[in-house]
Amino acid sequence: MKSIKKFDYYILLEKITPLIAVICALLVGAIVIIMIGENPVFVYKTLFSYAIGNRDGWGNVLFRATPLIFTGLAVAFAFRCGLFNIGGEGQMYIGAFLAAWVGFTFTTLPAFILIPLCILAAAAGGALWAAVPGILKAKIGVHEVIITIMMNWIAASLSFYLALVYKAPATEAMIAAGVKQMIPHTKEIAQAARLPRLYTILNSINIDFPAHNQVNVSFFIAIGVAILAYYILWKTNLGYEIRAVGYNSLAAEYGGISVAKNIVLTMVISGAFAGLVGTNEVMGYKYRWRQEIFTGLGFNGIAVALLGKNHPLGVVLAAILFGILNYGGAIVNIYTKGRIPRELIMVLQAVIVIFVVISDEVVKRLIRQRRKLV
Amino acid sequence: MFGDIFNAQFVASSIRVAIPLALAGLGGVFSERSGVINIGLEGMMLTGAFTAVAVTNFAQNPWVGVLSAILVGIFLGLIHAITCITFKANQIVSGVAINLFASGITVFFSWLLFNETQIMVKANLPIWGLPLPSIGEGSAFVRNLIVIFAHYSPLVYLTIIIFILAHLILFKTPFGLRLRSVGEYPQAADTMGVNIVKMRYIAVITSGALAGLAGSFLSLEQAHFFVKEMSGGRGFIALAAMIFGKWTPLGTAGAALLFGVGEALAMRLQGVLAVPVQFINMVPYLLAIFVLVSAVGRAVPPAASGVAYEKEIG
Numbered sequence: 001m002k003s004i005k006k007f008d009y010y011i012l013l014e015k016i017t018p019l020i021a022v023i024c025a026l027l028v029g030a031i032v033i034i035m036i037g038e039n040p041v042f043v044y045k046t047l048f049s050y051a052i053g054n055r056d057g058w059g060n061v062l063f064r065a066t067p068l069i070f071t072g073l074a075v076a077f078a079f080r081c082g083l084f085n086i087g088g089e090g091q092m093y094i095g096a097f098l099a100a101w102v103g104f105t106f107t108t109l110p111a112f113i114l115i116p117l118c119i120l121a122a123a124a125g126g127a128l129w130a131a132v133p134g135i136l137k138a139k140i141g142v143h144e145v146i147i148t149i150m151m152n153w154i155a156a157s158l159s160f161y162l163a164l165v166y167k168a169p170a171t172e173a174m175i176a177a178g179v180k181q182m183i184p185h186t187k188e189i190a191q192a193a194r195l196p197r198l199y200t201i202l203n204s205i206n207i208d209f210p211a212h213n214q215v216n217v218s219f220f221i222a223i224g225v226a227i228l229a230y231y232i233l234w235k236t237n238l239g240y241e242i243r244a245v246g247y248n249s250l251a252a253e254y255g256g257i258s259v260a261k262n263i264v265l266t267m268v269i270s271g272a273f274a275g276l277v278g279t280n281e282v283m284g285y286k287y288r289w290r291q292e293i294f295t296g297l298g299f300n301g302i303a304v305a306l307l308g309k310n311h312p313l314g315v316v317l318a319a320i321l322f323g324i325l326n327y328g329g330a331i332v333n334i335y336t337k338g339r340i341p342r343e344l345i346m347v348l349q350a351v352i353v354i355f356v357v358i359s360d361e362v363v364k365r366l367i368r369q370r371r372k373l374v
Numbered sequence: 375m376f377g378d379i380f381n382a383q384f385v386a387s388s389i390r391v392a393i394p395l396a397l398a399g400l401g402g403v404f405s406e407r408s409g410v411i412n413i414g415l416e417g418m419m420l421t422g423a424f425t426a427v428a429v430t431n432f433a434q435n436p437w438v439g440v441l442s443a444i445l446v447g448i449f450l451g452l453i454h455a456i457t458c459i460t461f462k463a464n465q466i467v468s469g470v471a472i473n474l475f476a477s478g479i480t481v482f483f484s485w486l487l488f489n490e491t492q493i494m495v496k497a498n499l500p501i502w503g504l505p506l507p508s509i510g511e512g513s514a515f516v517r518n519l520i521v522i523f524a525h526y527s528p529l530v531y532l533t534i535i536i537f538i539l540a541h542l543i544l545f546k547t548p549f550g551l552r553l554r555s556v557g558e559y560p561q562a563a564d565t566m567g568v569n570i571v572k573m574r575y576i577a578v579i580t581s582g583a584l585a586g587l588a589g590s591f592l593s594l595e596q597a598h599f600f601v602k603e604m605s606g607g608r609g610f611i612a613l614a615a616m617i618f619g620k621w622t623p624l625g626t627a628g629a630a631l632l633f634g635v636g637e638a639l640a641m642r643l644q645g646v647l648a649v650p651v652q653f654i655n656m657v658p659y660l661l662a663i664f665v666l667v668s669a670v671g672r673a674v675p676p677a678a679s680g681v682a683y684e685k686e687i688g
Contacts, residue, residue: 161652346478
C-alpha cells in the first residue's frame with residue numbers, strides 16, 4: 001500500500017516539472033537582477049501586478065500569448081511525430097505575408113468571404129513553407145532541423161523582397177519631410193479583412209475594457225486551433241498514425257502506417273499552425289505586413305511547446321505565462337528606465353527550457369528506479 | 375567581367391568567409407564524433423562574437439577579446455555537456471535552448487554595457503605576413519601570391535594550424551581513436567575501459583571553444599562590429615559543412631571553403647547582376663540545402679550520434 005502511494009507522488013511530480021522549472025528560472029533571474037543592482041522582489045512584483053493585476057494587463061498578456069499559442073502548437077504537433085519543426089519563424093513570415101496579400105488585393109470582397117480567405121491564406125502559406133523540409137525528410141531523409149533553419153533565412157529575405165514590391169505608398173507627411181521609408185511594410189489590408197478587437201465586443205455587452213488594447217478575435221482562433229490540434233492527435237486515425245510514427249517509426253511502418261506520408265502531413269499541419277500567426281499580427285494588429293512585428297515568435301514557440309509538454313492545453317497555458325513575462329518585462333523595462341533590458345525575459349525563457357528538460361529526465365529516472373524497487 | 379570577379383582578392387575573401395564556418399564545423403566534428411549533436415554552435419558563435427567585441431573594447435586588446443570568446447564558448451559547451459551527458463536530456467532541445475539563451479544574453483548585455491545593439495570594435499587585430507607591394511611596384515603575380523597566401527589576420531593562420539592538429543589528433547592518436555569509438559559504439563568502448571562521460575565532456579567543451587573562436591573571427595575580423603543576431607544561421611551552415619565533409623576535419627574545411635566561395639561570389643555579383651539584393655542574400659542558405667540534399671546516402675553520421683549512453687547494469 002505504502003509503495004503505491006509513493007508511486008503516485010512521483011507521477012504528480014512528473015506533471016509539475018514545468019512549474020519547478022519556472023520557479024528555478026525565476027530564481028536565476030533574481031540573481032541576475034541582484035547582480036545588476038536592482039531589487040528582484042520589486043521587479044517581480046511590478047512585472048506580475050501590471051501584467052495580471054487589471055483587465056488592461058490581461059488583454060495585453062492574451063494579445064502577446066496569441067502568436068505563441070500558434071507557434072507553440074506548431075512545434076508541439078511536429079514533436080508528436082518525432083519531428084523538430086524549428087522553422088516556425090519562416091512559416092509565419094510566409095503565411096502572414098499571404099494573408100496580407102489577400103487582404104490588400106481582393107479589397108472588394110465582403111468581410112464574411114474575405115476574412116476566412118485571409119485566414120486560409122495564412123495557413124496555406126505556412127503549410128507550403130513547411131512542406132519543403134517535410135518532403136525532403138520523407139523522400140530523401142535529410143534532417144529537418146538544418147533545413148527548417150535555412151528556410152527561415154530564405155523566408156526572411158523573400159518576404160522582405162515582397163514587402164518592397166508591395167510597398168505602401170509614401171504618405172504626404174513623409175514626402176513633405178523628405179523621409180525615406182527605412183523599414184518596408186506593405187499596403188494596408190481592406191477594412192473587410194480586419195479582425196475585430198476584443199474591446200468592441202466587450203463594450204457592446206457593457207463590460208468596461210480599454211479601447212487601446214490590442215487583443216483581438218485571433219485569440220479565439222488560437223484557442224480553436226488548440227482544440228483542433230487535440231482533436232486531430234487523439235480523436236482521429238491520422239492523429240493515431242502520427243503519434244505511432246513519433247513513438248517508434250519502425251514499428252509503425254511494420255504495422256502498415258506510411259511513415260513518409262505522415263511526416264509530410266505533420267509538417268504541413270504544423271506549418272499551417274505557424275502561418276496562422278498572421279491572423280493576429282496582420283489581421284488583428286498592424287493591418288499590414290511588417291517584418292519586425294514577428295521577430296523571435298517562431299523560436300519562442302519551441303520554449304512554449306516544451307514548457308507545455310507538447311500538449312495543446314499545456315501550450316495554451318505556457319503561452320499565457322510567456323505573455324505575462326513578455327508584457328511584464330516590457331513594463332519593468334520602462335519602470336526601471338531601461339536599467340533592466342527586456343531581453344532578460346528571453347534569457348529566462350532559455351533557462352526555463354533547460355530546466356524543463358533536465359527536471360523531466362531526473363523525474364523519469366526517479367520513476368524508473370521506483371518501478372524497479374516495487 | 376570574369377577577371378573582375380575571379381581574382382586574388384576573391385580567393386582571399388572566400389578564405390576569410392570560410393574561416394568561421396570551418397571553425398564551428400570542426401566543433402561539430404568533435405562533438406558528433408563523440409556522439410553528441412551540437413546545434414547550439416550558432417548560439418556559442420553569437421555569444422563568442424559579442425564577448426570578443428565587448429572585452430576587446432574594455433581591455434583595448436583584441437587578443438584578450440579572442441581569448442575570452444573562447445572561454446565563453448567553453449562555458450556554453452559545458453552547459454550543453456551537463457544537460458546532454460550528465461542529465462541525458464534531449465540534445466537538440468538543449469542546443470535550441472543555448473541558441474535562445476545566446477540571442478537574449480547578447481542583446482541584454484549590449485543594452486546594459488553599451489546602451490545600443492551595434493557595437494564597433496575599438497582595437498583591431500594586426501595583419502601578419504608579407505607587406506603588400508603597392509600597385510605598379512613589383513609584378514602583379516607576386517602581389518597576387520601575397521594576397522592569397524601571406525596577408526591575413528593571425529586567426530587565419532591559427533585556423534590552419536588548428537585543422538592540421540585536429541586531423542592528427544582525431545585520426546593518428548590513441549585519444550582520437552577513443553573519441554571516435556565513443557561516438558560509434560560506446561558499449562564496446564566502455565568494455566575496453568574508455569571513460570565515455572569524460573571523452574564526451576572533452577569533445578563537447580572543445581566544440582564550444584572552437585565555436586567561440588569562430589564567433590570572435592566573425593565580429594573582430596569579418597564585420598569589425600557586433601550587431602544582434604549577427605551569426606545569421608552560420609552555426610547551422612557549419613553543420614551542413616560538417617555533414618558534407620563526412621565528419622572529418624579536412625572534409626569540413628573543404629566544404630566550408632565551398633560555402634566561402636559561394637558567399638564571396640554572391641557578394642561580388644551584387645553590383646554586377648541586376649538581381650535584387652534579397653535574392654543574393656539567400657545564396658548561402660540555398661547552397662546549404664543543396665549541399666545537404668546532395669550529401670544524402672554519401673555521408674553517414676557516427677552511429678551513436680544523438681544517443682545518450684546508458685550503462686548496462688547487471
